[in-house]
Amino acid sequence: MSEQDNSMTNSALNVLNRTRIVMVHTSHSGNIGSAARAMKTMGLHHLVLVEPKQFPSEEATALSSGATDILERAVVTDTLEEAVADCDFVIGASARSRNLPWPLVNPREMATKVLALPEDAKVALVVGRERSGLTNEELARCHVHVNIPANPDYSSLNVASAVQVLCYELRMSAIASQEQEKPEWGVEWDQPLAKGKQLEGLFDHWEKVLVDIEFLDPNNPRHLMTKLRRFVLRALPDEVEANILRGMLSHIDKKLRRN
Numbered sequence: 459m460s461e462q463d464n465s466m467t468n469s470a471l472n473v474l475n476r477t478r479i480v481m482v483h484t485s486h487s488g489n490i491g492s493a494a495r496a497m498k499t500m501g502l503h504h505l506v507l508v509e510p511k512q513f514p515s516e517e518a519t520a521l522s523s524g525a526t527d528i529l530e531r532a533v534v535t536d537t538l539e540e541a542v543a544d545c546d547f548v549i550g551a552s553a554r555s556r557n558l559p560w561p562l563v564n565p566r567e568m569a570t571k572v573l574a575l576p577e578d579a580k581v582a583l584v585v586g587r588e589r590s591g592l593t594n595e596e597l598a599r600c601h602v603h604v605n606i607p608a609n610p611d612y613s614s615l616n617v618a619s620a621v622q623v624l625c626y627e628l629r630m631s632a633i634a635s636q637e638q639e640k641p642e643w644g645v646e647w648d649q650p651l652a653k654g655k656q657l658e659g660l661f662d663h664w665e666k667v668l669v670d671i672e673f674l675d676p677n678n679p680r681h682l683m684t685k686l687r688r689f690v691l692r693a694l695p696d697e698v699e700a701n702i703l704r705g706m707l708s709h710i711d712k713k714l715r716r717n
């Protein structure tokens with residue numbers, strides 16, 4: 459968190475500090491630099507790059523226009539799963555609607571949701587490839603999708619411009635939250651939210667059990683796991699709730715082995 463930025467209270471600033479921007483398979487390194495610049499102007503600092511085509515690069519440095527500290531601290535991962543493993547809330551930015559409806563918000567609603575999370579929640583804002591965006595599988599890893607309601611005839615922003623809009627809305631909400639009472643939802647949460655890694659373990663286990671009890675046909679899965687993901691992510695389970703589900707699956711496993 460920049461120490462020069464004293465325009466907001468510490469807790470409002472905190473949301474910018476615990477929100478990371480995740481760029482998936484970015485092909486043009488200039489876009490990475492422009493995104494770093496966009497982030498820094500809005501007070502965000504954590505950039506994660508999932509398999510960028512080229513990084514570090516001179517073009518990224520040039521287009522970051524001085525936001526080189528963000529590039530220097532950027533984390534590179536092989537998978538999206540790794541990039542969000544320790545996150546409590548994952549938001550996927552998508553320029554178009556997909557076949558399977560998912561909770562969808564605009565950037566302002568997205569920022570309101572993020573501000574309503576527990577004060578230590580780690581958040582990821584995920585943006586996709588320049589040509590093809592995020593895959594359905596990547597979007598299914600997200601709690602919500604965010605769409606910037608652009609011109610319907612020309613709705614796909616440059617990826618760094620999308621990062622700018624999303625970071626701006628988050629900053630605006632953080633500023634507004636100083637003046638407003640905090641939303642009630644989630645603030646008094648008694649348990650930490652289940653993180654990405656725990657949820658992925660749950661989904662893998664669940665899928666295995668469903669195959670074992672022949673509820674899920676691996677040759678004809680018919681989006682069952684995607685729909686279960688959507689159901690669970692929409693509920694925003696905490697660690698204990700996710701453990702209860704996992705415990706139930708372990709008991710089913712045990713019973714099956716006994717019979």
Ligand SMILES: C[S@@+](CC[C@H](N)C(=O)[O-])C[C@H]1O[C@@H](n2cnc3c(N)ncnc32)[C@H](O)[C@@H]1O
Nearest residue numbers: 551552553585586590591605606614615617620
């Ligand atoms: C150039 S766009 C990809 C466009 C791609 N043809 C598609 O249909 O998804 C690159 C990324 O910027 C973000 N983006 C661009 N326009 C957006 C919009 N209107 N709403 C939300 N995200 C957007 C998304 O994360 C997208 O994956």
